[in-house]
Amino acid sequence: xFFRLCNFLKHLPEVWAxxxxxxxxxxxxxxxxxxxxxxxxxxxxxxxxxxxMDKLGIPRENRPLFLALNKAVRExxxxxxxxxxxxxxxxxxxxxxxxxxxTEEMRLRLQKESxxxxxxxxxxAMMHDVGEPKxxxxxxxxxxxxxxLMTANGASESLAQRVADIAVNVSFTKEFTATDKSFIxxxxxRNPELAYVQDADRLDAMGEEESDDSSGGxxxxxAV
Numbered sequence: 001x002f003f004r005l006c007n008f009l010k011h012l013p014e015v016w017a018x019x020x021x022x023x024x025x026x027x028x029x030x031x032x033x034x035x036x037x038x039x040x041x042x043x044x045x046x047x048x049x050x051x052x053m054d055k056l057g058i059p060r061e062n063r064p065l066f067l068a069l070n071k072a073v074r075e076x077x078x079x080x081x082x083x084x085x086x087x088x089x090x091x092x093x094x095x096x097x098x099x100x101x102x103t104e105e106m107r108l109r110l111q112k113e114s115x116x117x118x119x120x121x122x123x124x125a126m127m128h129d130v131g132e133p134k135x136x137x138x139x140x141x142x143x144x145x146x147x148x149l150m151t152a153n154g155a156s157e158s159l160a161q162r163v164a165d166i167a168v169n170v171s172f173t174k175e176f177t178a179t180d181k182s183f184i185x186x187x188x189x190r191n192p193e194l195a196y197v198q199d200a201d202r203l204d205a206m207g208e209e210e211s212d213d214s215s216g217g218x219x220x221x222x223a224v
Contacts (some may be wrong), residue, residue, distance in 0.1 A: 010046050046078065047089050051122070056099060063120045068153040074128045076149065081135045090204060095125045097200035120159070123150075123192035124166035128197055166194045170201050 008090025050070045058066050077088040098121060129135075140148075143164040150160035169187045188194050 013081050026033060034132065046087070047092060048074065049092070050074070051092075051095060051126075056095075056118070056122055057121070058119055065154050066119065066123070069123060069126065069150060069155070072149055072153050073130065076130055084174055086129050086132065086135070091126055091129065093204045094128065094197070094200045097203045098122065098125045098196045101196050101199055117193060120162060120166070120191075121196055122160075122192055123163045124170075124191075125199045125200060127163050128167040128170045128201060151186055166191050166197060171192055 030070060050067065053063050073091060074088045077091055078085075102116075102118065102121065127146050127150070130149060131140065131142035133142055136142075143161075145166055146164040147157070147160040150163060151157060155163075165187065169184060169191075184194075
């Protein structure tokens with residue numbers, strides 16, 4: 001899916017969800033005020049925009065939880081432990097790419113896949129670097145950090161565990177170095193949303209849109 005859809009991304013329209021201005025991040029949360037983003041074209045202030053749930057198609061009943069987790073991830077990913085390539089703007093771009101990949105595939109198939117849960121997919125994209133091992137905290141596993149953050153913001157234990165299962169398996173290194181090559185396929189069978197998050201993360205790592213806006217504006221909605 002990855003290589004097939006890469007070609008489609010270049011032809012997808014960019015639609016800004018809002019003209020809301022980007023707000024400055026408190027000095028305590030900014031790693032380096034002169035280099036807030038991952039790319040040379042990054043804006044001089046960090047993006048505080050939350051995701052546009054209308055554009056993402058988040059069901060109404062899931063929106064209070066989605067909003068709470070979006071705010072929690074924004075605060076978490078602007079912690080000083082994270083470098084600019086793995087901050088909240090990276091999360092914005094990964095969600096944007098996941099949105100592009102998913103909507104283009106659904107357009108080509110002309111129907112929605114019944115086994116896909118888009119809320120879970122976007123939560124997996126939002127959470128995929130939370131508790132990432134190289135930024136580990138207090139000896140906790142990534143799964144523990146994700147489940148704790150999600151349940152503290154109202155998620156059920158089962159949803160938190162499913163999102164954590166997606167997030168901890170996004171890493172290309174983990175997939176490439178796995179001794180059991182069927183392991184990731186097993187994760188994909190129980191969590192098909194992982195495929196979109198994996199490809200979205202790798203597209204951002206490739207700098208697929210570094211000549212464009214780097215804040216994921218196609219799905220970012222408003223600052224709170």
